Every structure is written in C-alpha cells, then in structure tokens.
Amino acid sequence: MKRTLFLTALICCVLFSNAQQKTIEYSGTEIDFGTLKSGTLYKGIDQQLVGRNLNIIDIHAAASTEQNLWTLTYQFELKDSILKAEDIWLQLRSNVNAAEVYFNGHLLLNNGRIGNSINTEKNGLNLIRKHISRNILVVGINELKVRFSNYKNKDGAIFRDLAIGSLTGFTHHARTIHTASLLFSGIFLFAIFINIALYFSLNRKKTFLLLAFLFLMNFILSMYETLYWNGLTESISFIHSKTLKAVLEYISSFTLLCIVYFEFGLARKKFILAIVVFVLIALFGDLFSLPMAISLSLIPFVFSCLSSKNDIATKNLIRFSLFLIFFFTFLDDYDLIEGFDFVYLNYIITSIVFKIDLLGMVLFAVMMIYTSAKGIFLEAQKLNAAKLQLEQLEYQFLQKHIQPHFLMNSLMSLQQLVITDTENASKMIEALSEEFHLLTIMTKKKLVPIEDEINMCKTHLQIMSIQQKASYQLTVNGVSGDETIPPAVLHTLVENGITHGYSGNENAHFELTKTRTATGIQYRIFNDSKKQTTPKKTTTGSGIKYIEARLEECYPKKWSLTSKAVDNGWEAIIQLQTNV
Secondary structure (H helix, E strand, O other), X not given: OHHHHHHHHHHHHHHHHHHHHHOEEEOOOOEEHHHOOOEEEEEOOOOEEEEEEEOHHXXXXXXXXXXXXXXXXXXXXXXXXXXXXXXXXXXXXXXXXXXXEEEOOEEEXXXXXXXXXXXXXXXXXXXXXXXXXXXXXXXXXXXXXXXXXXXXXXXXXXXXXXXXXXXXXXXXXXXXXXXXXXXXXXXXXXXXXXXXXXXXXXXXXXXXXXXXXXXXXXXXXXXXXXXXXXXXXXXXXXXXXXHHHHHHHHXXXXXXXXXXXXXXXXXXXXXXXXXXXXXHHHHHXXXXXXXXXXXXXXXXXXXXXXXXXXXXXXXXXXXXXXXXXXHHHHHHHOOOOOOOHHXXXXXXXXXXXXXXXXHHHHHHHHHHHHHHHHHHHXXXXXXXXXXXXXXXHHHHHHXXXXXXXXXXXXXXXXXXXXXXXXXXXXXXXXXXXXXXXXXXXXXXXXXXXXXXXXXXXXXXXXXXXXXXXXXXEEEXXXXXXXXXXXXOHHHHHHXXXXXXXXXXXXXXXXXXXXXXXXXXXXXXXXXXXXXOOOOOOOOOOHHHHHHHHHHHHHOOOOEEEEEEEEOOEEEEEEEEOOOO
C-alpha cells in the first residue's frame, strides 16, 4: 500500500513538474508560442487529444493528415505589474484556412469563418493583429486557445507566428521586412512605365517590351511581399506563396535571357544553347541539388559575355549589372552578409539586406534606364547634326538653282525668246517664277503633297523644254494624289536625269511610277536617256546627299535609294518602309 502511494505521489510530482515546465511567463518580451514545444492539440467537435508539448512543426504534421476541426491550447503566466503596465497584443501570421482565437474562454477575434465542410469554411487573412483587453486577462495562469479548420485545404495548418507582445515590436518587425519590398516595387513600377513609353516612342524595339515584362514580374514579387507583411493577402491563396515566387523567378530569369539575346545580338545557335541549359537546370536542378536561383541568374551573365557585337561601354555596364544580379542572389542564398553588425544599424539597411536578391534586379533596372537615356541623348545629338546638315544642303540646293550660270542661261534664253517668240517667253517667265516660288516654300517643309512635287517637276521640264527647244515630258502612274513626300526629292532626281542623260535639243521622257510593296511604298523614276547604258555607282554629289538627308529625316532607317542604268535608259528607286 505504501509502495502504491509512493508511486502515485511520484507520478503526480512528475506531471506537476512537466506542467510547471510548460507554463510560459510573459514579462513584456514577445513570445512566439509556435516555436515552443508547449502546445496541446485536439481534433473534432468532441476534442479528442492528439498530442501535448507540440511546436508548429508537430502541429502541422498532425493536422495536415486530415480535414477536420482542430483546437490548440497554450498556457502562459502573467504578473500583476505587467498586466497593469503593458498593452499586450496578439499577432497571428499563418497559412491556416480559418481560425478563432480565445483568451480565458473569451473570443478575441475571428479570422475567416470556421466550418465543418468546404462550403461552410471561409478563408481569413495571412496576418492579423489584435489588442488583448485587460478585462479578459488575469493575474497568474492564462489560457490561449485557437480553434481552426482545414476543410478547403488539408495542408492549411501552418502557424508562422502565434505570438503575444507589443504592437511596436510587431510593426517594427513587419516594417523591417517590407520596407525594401515597397521601395523596390516603386522602382520597378517606374521602370515598367519608362520602358513601355520607350517601346511606343522608339520604333517599337522588342527589348523595351521585354524589359517592361521583366520588371512587371519583379514588381509582382515585391508587391506580394509588401501585401503579405501588411496582412492584405488570404491565409490560403489559390497558389502557394513559394510556388508563386518560384514561377515568377523562372519567368523573370528566362525573360532576362531573351533580353540578352536581343540587346547583345546573340547568335541564334548560342541562344538556343542558352535555352537548353536553362531548361535542363529547371528540370534537373532539384535532382542534382543545384542552387536554382543562383544557377538561373548566372546564365544571362555568362551568355552576355559570349558576344562581342556592339561591345561598347553601355554593353559593359549591362554586363556588370547582370553580374550584380547573380552576385546578390549568391549572397542571399548563402546568407553571407546577414551576420555583420552594420546590417542592423538601421531598419532600412536591414530590410534591403533581407531582400538583397532583388537589389541586383533593381540595379539592373536603373542601369537599363540610364543606358536608354544615354542612347536617346546620342540619337538626339545625331538628329541635331542631321538637321544641321540638312539645313546646309537646303541652302546649297537653293543656291544651286539660283546660281549665276543658271540665271544667265535662263535670261539669255528669255532675251532671245522676247524677240523671236513672245508666247514662249511669257510661258518661261511664268514657269521660272513658279519654280522659284515652289522651291522657296516647299524646301522648308518636312513633307509636302506629292501633287505639288510633281507640279514642280513638270514646271522644271517646261523650262528646260523651252531652253533646249525640245520636248521634256513626265508621265505619272499609280499616284492617287493624297500621298506626301519630302520636298524636292523627285525634283532632284529629274534634274540629275536631265544633267547626266541628255544634251542639245534631244527629247526626254521621264516616268514616275508608284507601287505598293510588302513593307511599304516604292517610287521609280525612269528616263529614256541613251548616254548612260552601263551600270555605274550612285553619284555622291550634293543632290544625292540632299535626298538621303531628307529621307533619313522623315523615315529614319526605313528607306533605301538605288540608281542604275537599265535597258533603254536609267532608273532611280526610292523604297519607303511604311508598314514596319
């Protein structure tokens, strides 16, 4: 009998000792119950005991085995001095479908709606904070009870934080985590708008569209972190946060690889090789225990180094920023910087270090904006130089048409006609006046109606017909009349045809033909000159330079000019790519 009483007393002492050991004292410092082996878990409406002294890992392992209603309890001790002096808050950060939190039998909060089926259960938020009123707390032992259900998602039983503490501590921690994400989100959003604007304003260059898409993926990544740490996402999303992050990182890395292909002019074979390497790492990375994020971020940098095309300073800056993406991803995966004291001097620095894997992408975004701005500046310089050259050519062009020998020839012809042929003299005066008037007005415009250009050509041919006492004619085919063209372009080609193709009183016939092509419009000026019967290189005089400058001004990089001898004459062809 005595032995039985002794054993009973011993068991009671052990149980009392264990109970005392699992009771936690709150002294004003944050307590995360989930990290402690102090939880007791029950299941079902009748609260069948599942296990004692459990932490969050044990709780998830037990609860994720079946869909049910669960009850989790903790005990903690509270002294009178703390209860009177402190405002105590609860923080619940979880991937639990729905939960109710009680203190000493009093309901503190509902997060979602607990149910007994998929249809009756409603998801809550991933993060929720609530002030615990002093009225529901007691001096001594308090009980924290959490009821939750996981019918919609059997795996929805993950308590990341189940803590009591001060609101300042909770918000400071969240601010430390999401400050960098919020800052990076703003930078990515700015980069998206910039690249979309550049895409539509600079010839729809594919790289800008890919950059906008890349920064959109990273904006979603950063913004998700911001929303998550502010309790603005569901506790159980349609896609797991880790899965979402992994998918966005894969898409981001592949998009970056495509940007390298277009920006560096990578050979197609190398690009295909890069895709093969990317796919192999994505498929077999886990099998061979490869650091996925590091491996995927290394591929764009490596393949950017394989190309020397356009190997200028801006390309080297882009390569360097690609290296930074890899470097910061490496630092993040191996936590190589978080142990230094300077990391915790300021919450902003701490936040950036915690999100240092995105810092490389932010620097890449800034670098690409810089290189784009520099490219625009250089293009503006070239455009200004081209405009200056065009103004000089316009002056030379006008000077050429009013130079003394042209006036002398015209006046000498006119003097003779006044005596011998007053009718043609009158026509020549009108034609000269019209041509000089049109030249003076039209050459100051960027584009003119093609009808005005044709009229100016016909006026010039009329003058030459009278001077040379021959027939100079222009036939027009395919022109509808509503087209526009840079001024004096066709006029210059006609004038060149007269100068280099005819002499004396030889008749001349010109033919202008407009045709539609797959990429735009073609203008063909043909003359029946007999002097030039073998192909020659295009002339490079001021007339041709003027035409080229005008075409580049109006159709940058989307035009071509060829001039050559053909059967029965000479032709000049202007190709305009208006459908590209």
